[in-house]
Amino acid sequence: MGSRYGNNGNKIKLKFDFRSDTVTRPTPRMLSAMLEAETGDDVFNEDPTVNKLQGKIALLANKEGSLFCPSATMTNQLAVRTHLTQPPYTVLCDYRCHLVNYEAGAHVTTLQPENGLNYLTAETIKKNLILDDDIHHSPTKLICLENTLNGEILSIEEIKKISELARFHGIKLHLDGARIWNACVATGLSLSDYCQYFDSISVCLSKGLGAPVGSVLIGSAQFLKKAKHFRKMYGGGWRQAGILAAGGLYALEHHLSGLKTDMENAKYVSEKIKSFGFTITKKTETNMVWFEIPKSYNFSVEDLKVQLEKFQCVIFGGKYDYECRLVFHHEITKEGCDLILEGLQNCVKTFATIEKDNLFEENDKKKYLNL
Ligand SMILES: *Cc1c(COP(=O)(O)O)cnc(C)c1O
Numbered sequence: 001m002g003s004r005y006g007n008n009g010n011k012i013k014l015k016f017d018f019r020s021d022t023v024t025r026p027t028p029r030m031l032s033a034m035l036e037a038e039t040g041d042d043v044f045n046e047d048p049t050v051n052k053l054q055g056k057i058a059l060l061a062n063k064e065g066s067l068f069c070p071s072a073t074m075t076n077q078l079a080v081r082t083h084l085t086q087p088p089y090t091v092l093c094d095y096r097c098h099l100v101n102y103e104a105g106a107h108v109t110t111l112q113p114e115n116g117l118n119y120l121t122a123e124t125i126k127k128n129l130i131l132d133d134d135i136h137h138s139p140t141k142l143i144c145l146e147n148t149l150n151g152e153i154l155s156i157e158e159i160k161k162i163s164e165l166a167r168f169h170g171i172k173l174h175l176d177g178a179r180i181w182n183a184c185v186a187t188g189l190s191l192s193d194y195c196q197y198f199d200s201i202s203v204c205l206s207k208g209l210g211a212p213v214g215s216v217l218i219g220s221a222q223f224l225k226k227a228k229h230f231r232k233m234y235g236g237g238w239r240q241a242g243i244l245a246a247g248g249l250y251a252l253e254h255h256l257s258g259l260k261t262d263m264e265n266a267k268y269v270s271e272k273i274k275s276f277g278f279t280i281t282k283k284t285e286t287n288m289v290w291f292e293i294p295k296s297y298n299f300s301v302e303d304l305k306v307q308l309e310k311f312q313c314v315i316f317g318g319k320y321d322y323e324c325r326l327v328f329h330h331e332i333t334k335e336g337c338d339l340i341l342e343g344l345q346n347c348v349k350t351f352a353t354i355e356k357d358n359l360f361e362e363n364d365k366k367k368y369l370n371l
Pocket of ligand 1: 072098215
């Protein structure tokens, strides 16, 4: 199936896969760059391609260095482990963040955004810091932010305030920036604009950027020396990793600006979905569209999943009955956008006709619309 970078050479004809941007496969040009990569033993710091990637990311972030790792779970966990050596301590973050929900193992305090906001403010964080030395408490030593979170951008102004608060109290600040590239492209801010406020940053090469494997941990030389030690301990000391680093380098050089197309596609689909009567539940600011199926529509995400298969589109089904997430990436072409819209429209029509025969449902619908 296509990609905006041409046919990716995969023999399996996959459908348009809206489940995540992790599904993106290497393009033929990326694969040739990987085949041609110069390699060496990275445990000895001798892989020239890994060194090139790490140098490039450090330069983009305007930090002392960076460390290439197999996954963002590893870069996040290395950051937590490296920042926190001496217990007791508390890590503070948004209750929806990846670090807590999908990376078993970290001991953390999770906060809900207040006042109907969709992001944590410095004010909310300030109220929840543990600063005393009461022996029953674990002082806050690390704050982790995620940007983007559910496809929404955390404003640089708020980050600045949180950073000032953290620095004032000697608390470290980590950014889970798996999708920071999408935020950069949407806001026009650079990686270093964001990174200046953080002690460490984790970025993904294998999501929207489309490299097959890899995340990079960014920070000071001293921090990275320790992180590298832990990476080895966890079994992440890899040898001729330059083949993978070459995929990451290629992605950075050729796929970054394409994230803008993903954002435009997401916004296009989001507007249309709204006009079909679905509720957009999170701001469509980057490459994700979150929407809810009105109860009156009489179908669930699971039904939608089955219907959309007929339109060559794959979505996640089942986790939440009525809320659905679509993720845009380079394998979702314009054709894919139009197909999913056609599928959605068709679903509404199909179930609406069933509904008309059912008076009880009609009354229910009226009640719902009056709310
Ligand atoms: C995907 C993701 C991760 C984990 O990345 P893996 O490489 O799959 O381990 C961490 N944080 C965020 C925000 C992510 O989206």
